[in-house]
Amino acid sequence: MRVLRLTPFFHHDQVENWPAEYDAVGGMQVQILGLSRELADRGVDQQVMTVGFPGLPRWRRDRPGLVVRITRAPLPRLRSELTGLVGLNQAWLLGALAACARLGRRWRPDLIHVHADGQLWALLAGPLAARIVGAPYCLTLHCSRLAVYEPMSRLDRWQHRLVRAVERHTLRHAAGVSTLTARTADVVARALPMDRSLIDVVPDSVGEVGPRPEAAAALRRDLDVPEGAPVIGYVGRVAHEKGWRDFVAMAARWRAGPGAGAAVFLVVGDGPQGDRMRKAVADAGLTDRFRFTGFLPHAEIPAVMTALSVLVMPSAHEELGGSAIEAMMCGTPVAGYAVGGLRETVGGVTPGLLVPRGDVAALTRAARDAVQEPEHVRQSVAGARQRLASEYGSGAATDRALAHYRRVLRTKGAAR
Structure with missing residues (x-):
């Protein structure tokens, strides 16, 4: 199975310092890295297109079956106290779509997996990349505008309705949808509306964690x-x-x-x-x-x-x-x-x-x-x-993610 992972949130754990203006690392970044590695160890061939910062290689093979690409268009270093660098996620989306176009037939994915956090740009990535690559996309809602997200500023409140509409569109056209909690799955199913059984609950994994x-x-x-x-x-x-x-x-x-x-x-x-x-x-x-x-x-x-x-x-x-x-x-x-x-x-x-x-x-x-x-x-x-x-813990999220991928691909194959 080949999976193209599109996310502006990904942890680069080979560094000792992370510039704050590049949206300092949080749980979502760490969890997506962990899931990608566990899936690679299970034999899923993946390419990740994500955000990086100066000093990181533009391309690296993290391990067999996992290639990480920094895809970001040039942008000015204008800082925002809400989002870090102004335009960072927009620059990521432009760079990721350009990289998708360059993939051609050299590496064609079976499935595109988009990780969305309630912001506009990741939500747009799925439908646009699917057209370029010619593969279906599935969407994970790490934070849903329809269920959980609270606007962070006056501008964010102004565009909240627009982004909710884009989230609805992206969800309706996705080959598969997953959420981190059953509550969000229930809210999203009622809001669209859509069959609740079509939404898989795939919680993030925190790995092997214990007292030290x-x-x-x-x-x-x-x-x-x-x-x-x-x-x-x-x-x-x-x-x-x-x-x-x-x-x-x-x-x-x-x-x-x-x-x-x-x-x-x-x-x-x-x-x-x-x-x-x-x-x-x-x-x-x-x-x-x-x-x-x-x-x-x-x-x-x-x-x-x-x-x-x-x-x-x-x-x-x-x-x-x-x-x-x-x-x-x-x-x-x-x-x-x-x-x-x-x-x-x-x-x-x-x-x-x-x-x-x-x-x-x-x-x-x-x-x-x-x-x-x-x-x-x-x-x-x-x-x-x-x-x-x-x-x-380790393994639980991977099992659920694999089951989700197989169900999406099986459904798409039956539809064709």
Whole structure:
């Protein structure tokens, strides 16, 4: 089977640093890399057309059966605090379509797999590439405008209706559709409408993740965390939709609560609003309580999750919440807003730690409960680890993705 993977989101794990203006790495990028590698190991021949940054090779063979191409048209270095470089995804789409045209008959895919995050450009990739290559496309909704996505700015709100219409069009013409959660599949099926049985649920895989106590202890020492102090974590892209402002507001409220001692607030990751977050922390007089690591290689994230007393996820929208799953598989509870897939992942383990979106006071109380009653919440998390591993660990997503591909190709073959 040959699969052409089109996505502006892909993790290049051979680098030690990731420029923030190129949309710093997050869970979606890591998960697509992991899925691509696992599929290659199962014999699926793939080419990935994705975004890169200066210093990366334009073409590389990651492993047998997996070729990664950086496809990006030239663009000016104009920065946006919402999206990183202005026009980055548009430049990716133009470059990817040009690369599709050059494929010719040298490497013709059986299927095109597009990964969409709620933005316009990835949604356009499937129908356009299918016409150029002459192969059907399937679409994975990593974030759906119809089900989960919340506009991030005035301009985003203005174009929200347009992008929803494009998502509907792309879904209707796709040979196959998959979502990360059953909830999104249900909402999308009702919104189109379409037969719900035609939408496969293929959750992201977080791979082989588990506690790293020794590495976690070393990390706490390196970060100069006082002995016995709780560590409250924010792990991911520093961007508007991830709710970093509420994380800072929560830190300001922390000591006002009953019995709350000094805590360290750890920020792991970077993004287009990283500088703004640091300034907000300084303006609030919280610099001594915060530690910023910037971008860290994904191999170090299990140690980070193990070192945390609680992971906080104040996201405006979250389709699945891979960071939450990683934290819980490392034994760490998660407090966050009850949005999107967090209602399934965190809500199925510690529902009491999910609060209404935007309620910073309730979020602070939930995080404090996780710190002050650690045995109770950690027992719940430990009891769910085996189930989480079976649903989101290595192999589970690959099995579902292969079944999805085979069903799509079988259906298209029957139609022809």
